[in-house]
Amino acid sequence: MTEGPDDERPVDLGDDDLEILPDQTADDTDAGWGEWRGGDDDARLLEDRPPHW
Secondary structure, eight states, X not given: OOOOGGGGOOOXXXXXXXXXXXXXXXXXXXXXXXXXXXSOSHHHHHHTXXXXX
């Protein structure tokens, strides 16, 4: 393997403000799937309750 200019280039990893990868991506949320959730789900859960309950 040959050495090039990038092999000797200093890389500063001390920048804590730089976010390389987010903890959660936008498509990993309800909004990312096109769903919006607001408030609690009590009314929906009661409506979806099986009849034998």
